[in-house]
Amino acid sequence: MAxxxxxxxxxxxxQFSDPQLLTLALSHRSxxxxxxxxxxxxxxxxxxxxxxxxLFQRFPEAREGDLSRIRSQVVRAxxxxxxxxxLDLGPELLLGxxxxxxxxxxxxxxxxxxxEALLGAVFLDQGLVAVEACVQNWFGASLNTLTLDTPVKDxxxxxxxxxxxxxxxLPEYRVVKxxxxxxxRLFTMxxxxxxxDETAExxxxxxxxxxxxxxxxxxxxxxxx
Amino acid sequence: MAxxxxxxxxxxxxQFSDPQLLTLALSHRSxxxxxxxxxxxxxxxxxxxxxxxxLFQRFPEAREGDLSRIRSQVVRAxxxxxxxxxLDLGPELLLGxxxxxxxxxxxxxxxxxxxEALLGAVFLDQGLVAVEACVQNWFGASLNTLTLDTPVKDxxxxxxxxxxxxxxxLPEYRVVKxxxxxxxRLFTMxxxxxxxDETAExxxxxxxxxxxxxxxxxxxxxxxx
Numbered sequence: 515m516a517x518x519x520x521x522x523x524x525x526x527x528x529q530f531s532d533p534q535l536l537t538l539a540l541s542h543r544s545x546x547x548x549x550x551x552x553x554x555x556x557x558x559x560x561x562x563x564x565x566x567x568x569l570f571q572r573f574p575e576a577r578e579g580d581l582s583r584i585r586s587q588v589v590r591a592x593x594x595x596x597x598x599x600x601l602d603l604g605p606e607l608l609l610g611x612x613x614x615x616x617x618x619x620x621x622x623x624x625x626x627x628x629x630e631a632l633l634g635a636v637f638l639d640q641g642l643v644a645v646e647a648c649v650q651n652w653f654g655a656s657l658n659t660l661t662l663d664t665p666v667k668d669x670x671x672x673x674x675x676x677x678x679x680x681x682x683x684l685p686e687y688r689v690v691k692x693x694x695x696x697x698x699r700l701f702t703m704x705x706x707x708x709x710x711d712e713t714a715e716x717x718x719x720x721x722x723x724x725x726x727x728x729x730x731x732x733x734x735x736x737x738x739x
Numbered sequence: 740m741a742x743x744x745x746x747x748x749x750x751x752x753x754q755f756s757d758p759q760l761l762t763l764a765l766s767h768r769s770x771x772x773x774x775x776x777x778x779x780x781x782x783x784x785x786x787x788x789x790x791x792x793x794l795f796q797r798f799p800e801a802r803e804g805d806l807s808r809i810r811s812q813v814v815r816a817x818x819x820x821x822x823x824x825x826l827d828l829g830p831e832l833l834l835g836x837x838x839x840x841x842x843x844x845x846x847x848x849x850x851x852x853x854x855e856a857l858l859g860a861v862f863l864d865q866g867l868v869a870v871e872a873c874v875q876n877w878f879g880a881s882l883n884t885l886t887l888d889t890p891v892k893d894x895x896x897x898x899x900x901x902x903x904x905x906x907x908x909l910p911e912y913r914v915v916k917x918x919x920x921x922x923x924r925l926f927t928m929x930x931x932x933x934x935x936d937e938t939a940e941x942x943x944x945x946x947x948x949x950x951x952x953x954x955x956x957x958x959x960x961x962x963x964x
Contacts, residue, residue, distance in 0.1 A: 555807060559787045559790075559792070566780060566781050566783075570859075576777075694772070710936055735960065
């Protein structure tokens with residue numbers, strides 16, 4: 515285990531019963547076959563469930579679309595990397611020489627994955643209740659200040675910028691349908707990006723939210739192109 | 740609650756402490772604003788975590804890529820619909836008149852979503868341990884006969900058929916890189932579908948598995964086109 519494991523566990527506000535789990539969670543795949551990828555697989559699911567359960571209780575009136583939107587914000591790689599920085603995980607990462615040299619301990623994806631791996635390790639170590647406590651401690655203020663109106667990190671802007679940078683026409687959002695009565699209306703919006711032959715569609719409780727969800731889907735697709 | 744709730748709970752091998760949760764889990768959104776969409780949101784995460792935890796323990800030597808591949812098979816909509824049929828959920832669904840008429844109780848997506856909603860309800864009713872018992876009972880044999888070599892439902896074939904049906908050229912898979920030593924080699928494959936300007940990439944412990952993962956990603960993308 516890292517020599518400064520005590521300080522790290524103090525920052526995590528969690529003491530491992532099995533300290534080897536901590537070491538494994540910090541081990542990036544660049545340092546060998548005994549790495550944190552399996553824990554990350556588990557931790558991703560554990561985190562998704564802890565956040566889903568939290569949001570479900572926290573917003574008893576929210577619709578599924580809004581809960582999904584907020585969840586994807588909370589667990590996005592950038593948010594996890596930010597938490598990793600707050601916990602000062604960077605210097606604790608166990609990296610192979612190549613990653614070490616190329617600044618892997620500062621890379622968002624590696625940092626975020628490590629947060630997931632740590633949650634997977636906590637789950638194995640002491641179960642779901644311990645995970646929920648860690649999530650509360652680590653995500654802290656950002657969880658407790660969430661509101662249904664928390665602006666999504668602006669996917670529409672991101673999409674527009676992506677297209678403009680490539681000299682493509684701006685996206686057009688269309689109403690596919692509206693459902694429900696006045697106080698519980700649901701809007702389904704779609705958007706087709708001809709330039710890359712991609713379409714997405716999403717439903718939410720306002721046009722604005724549905725458009726953001728559509729834009730998020732498209733941004734994700736474009737990232738894979 | 741449905742009049743035959745007792746028989747249903749016998750089939751589910753689960754007795755709800757709060758029977759209203761059962762009713763809610765069976766209520767499709769077509770029957771009004773008090774529906775199972777929030778439970779489905781929760782249940783999707785709960786199921787993901789229960790399966791992830793099961794696979795993590797069951798395959799202590801499996802790599803993350805293989806675990807993800809098996810998980811996506813287990814929780815795919817078709818698998819969930821199959822479970823719903825085994826539990827004979829169709830006749831229990833609470834549907835609006837439109838869905839009722841158009842055979843909503845036989846539709847895969849509605850059936851699968853209901854299984855998720857039921858697991859969300861069980862989680863609220865009695866927690867994760869109860870969920871894990873239900874998953875074992877409902878998924879049963881299909882979980883316990885899984886092996887790392889369980890063939891993926893053939894995404895490569897599906898992709899090929901999709902392209903052929905549209906007169907497009909067949910997909911070509913390329914090795915992007917291979918990593919690791921002989922006994923733990925990792926293959927990263929990619930495939931670009933020029934006809935729809937889509938590319939995907941995936942890593943697994945064999946070329947065949949990586950190709951299947953790539954094909955799965957592409958099939959998902961094509962479903963959205």
